[in-house]
Amino acid sequence: MSDSPAGRLQALFEGHRLTPTQRRIAHCMVRRAADVPFLSSVELAELAGVSQPSVTRFAVALGFDGYPALRRHLRESVPAVAEEHAAHNEYQQAVLGEIENLRHLAELLADPAPVEQAGRLLAASRPLPVLGLRAASSQARGFAYFAGKVHPDVRLLDEGGSMLDDRLDAAVRAGASALLCFALPRHPREVVDALAYARSAGLTVVTVAESAFAPVAAHSDLLIPAAVGTGLAFDTACAPMLLGRVLLEAMADELPDAQARLEEFDVKAAARGLFVD
Secondary structure: OOOOHHHHHHHHHOOOOOOHHHHHHHHHHHHOOOOHHHOOHHHHHHHHOOOHHHHHHHHHHOOOOOHHHHHHHHHHHOOOHHHHOOOOOHHHHHHHHHHHHHHHHHHHOOOOHHHHHHHHHHHHOOOEEEEOOHHHHHHHHHHHHHHOOOOOOEEEEOOOOOOHHHHHHHHHHOOOOEEEEEEOOOOOHHHHHHHHHHHHOOOEEEEEEOOOOOHHHHHOOEEEEOOOEOOOOOOEOHHHHHHHHHHHHHHHHOOOOHHHHHHHHHHHHHHHOOOOO
16 A cells, blocks of 8 residues: 555545545545645535534544544654745645656556456447546547557547436447546536446446546446545646556557557558658
8 A cells, every 4th residue: 555645544444334424525635635634624625515513423433532642643644744844935836736646556566467457348338438538528539539540449528418317328339348537626417417327328437537536436347446635726647647658558558459559550650651750
């Protein structure tokens, strides 16, 4: 397990049966891992959008006498990254936060089995629908762009609305067996609904989300977490983007003609003068 603040929090929550409200608190704590040891129960409740008694019950559910005991444990066991970065300005802190997220992702990938499993599922799905709405649409579009160079049929789903289920139905009718979803905060309700619908239609859902406690977790067959940065006004998503490229690599490894497709594209691109370099 990662020795980062987020990794230690994940380890603390594992093995506990949490209610939806408690999962929301856990999710918030993972996102704000560096700050949590210094937050009061009221501050944490406001950040998570729950009541202060819910935070107290959450601490008790984890085996502590109350929130003060939980916070004391966090101060003793979770590195105070916020203090270490105090000498840096807010822009530097945002970059350092992303470096920490990438370090956590690297430690997570020490066990390649989940990524390799995802690669097999995605490679075998013909077509392969890739879902990402709002904040996650750029992640989905980037994956779909590169995946289309090695996979014979990639279908990008980056627009919501009433036609989203229709497009999922069309993918299933065409033979799709899996769906890749990029889900980042804030989580649109229609993404959660779309994943539930996709599973009911028989698709295996592989999800990249910022936390194992994200709202989409309940509707995912395989969720691989990659934390987002929260140090700026808008979240940053370097780790989810890199995880997308890792999944792309794992998928390509499972496609026997992936290299031939890439070489064919390079030949055609050169003939067309597609690139200037």
